[in-house]
Amino acid sequence: MAKYILKRIAGIFIVLFVVMTAAFFMMRLMPGGILDGVEENLSADMRDLIYAKYDMDKPIWEQYLLFLKGIVTEWDWGVSLKLYVNVSVWDILAERIPITLYLGFLSLLISVPIGIAFGTLAALKKNGIVDHAVSFLVVLFISIPSFVMATGLQYFVAYKWGWFPLIYDDSLPRITTTFLPVLALSFTPIATITRYLRAELSESLNSDYMLLARTKGLTRVQATLRHALRNSLVPVVNVIVPAFISIMGGSLVVESIFGIPGLGGITVRSINVADYSVTLASLIYYTLISLAAILLVDISYGLIDPRIRMGGRKDA
Template identity: 50%
Template sequence: MLKYILKRVVAMAITLFIIISLSFFAIRLIPGDIAGENAAPEIKAAMEARYHLDKPLGEQYAIFIKNFLSFDFGESMTLYPRRPVFTIIKDKIPLTLMLNVFSLCLTVPVGLICGIAAALKKNTIIDHTISAMVVFNVSVPAFVFASLLQYVFAYRLGWFPFLLNLDATFSFSKFVSMILPILALSFGGIATITRYMRAELFEALNSEYMLLSKAKGLSKVQSTLRHALRNSFIPLCNVIIPMFMGLLGGSMVVENIFGIPGIGSLTAASIQTSDYYLTIAVLFFYSIIGLTSMLLVDLSYGIVDPRIRIGGGKVRE
């Protein structure tokens, strides 16, 4: 097990190295000028010197990698000049995290309940309604959905404020302003969980072991709770664990629309202002989240599924 984790971590490091290298070169292809178009030539020259932009690209890359390996991720150039990117990201995380925790508290239970209801009542009006909603949620992109929510509930009906209330203290009005972004963040996840849950549970309900548990004399509720749900939750780890990791990431689109100064909007802003090091750092951060959650998913299978936990390749026959 330890050997396996070690192997995966090494592979992760290699992947991360490739990602930052690619983003280092890719970001420079985006047109834009770090000093701004109307800046005096002296200022421009000074900035370029500070950030080694006057040196050849290969040398810049070497300096960047050297700094990166000593955990010096660089400074922001344009967005928050001279602040270390690490501090910037660290400051942005709490807000994003809070919103996403709320959203996940909504997503997981609602998704599970909808999925279970649809599977138990398969091919009835309940199933058809839920499935139609799932298709709608999966196919409508988040930005359309977020804008629609904002248009209807904030502009037309005026029930909620347009933008997030950024008070430092947590108040009722702040919570109200969070509702729309939370909804916008949740719908995609709900649809995903519902879809998986419905498929997995339906398969489990039709399995032989359900027939046996019925033949044993267990009632439908008992056998569903004890056998079908248990079995269908295992593949669901695949979906839910990345969602927990995604808590840190936030959504670029939703955060922009509701004016939330979190990680998502930071990503968009840093790309727009050609803030090279900040962009790379944010991409690096996202990559770590993605790769770690993949690792966790693979490891979690080994924990929740006894066939992998105990069997582990040498199945006794």
């Protein structure tokens, strides 16, 4: 298992390198530059001097080699040139990652148990009113994007009813000020997990081992929770990673709507203003988080189902 994890970690670094290289070239090749919008009053000499200062007068491949050299020799990923001028990109990310992770993990921590609960309920009460109600909610939550949910929650819950603040306010308890954005981000994962679990659990409930469990004297709920649910969780764990990734993606817009000082907002802004360093660092962060999440899920398979051994030796 340890060998397997180490191999996967090495793979993560390879993927990160590929992503970094591709992103570097793509952004440099896109139209737009660091002086867009500010060069109206600059002479041609001034413009050329500024581009030379940041090595942007060199061929892209040379810029890339200089970039790699900076990372390898000084661990220098550059500074922001537009969004937070002359601030190191990692300082920028370090200040914002915690709140973005907070939103993401909290959304996931809420989504998973609620999704499992709804899915179990729907499976147990299959084709009943409860099942239909849950299915309706699932369709609704999957169809409506998180930013639409966010806007709706902000308007009705915060503005009309005044139950929660309209935007992020650091003077309030964090749980209060982030409740609505977390809720907005949770709807889609709840729906996804509910839908998958309902399908898997419905099948498991009709298995022979369930009959045996009932015969042994367990109630339907006991048999479901102790046996059927566990068997159904392996495929469901598979959707947790996409759910988490969709939460991280959804947070880009939700953070902007609620004015949350997280990473999502500046990722979008950095792309729009061609702040290459910040965009690259953000992409690497999101890639790393996604790959780490996939690795965690793969490891968890072995915990959920003893028959699955990741990286174990094959028996002769």
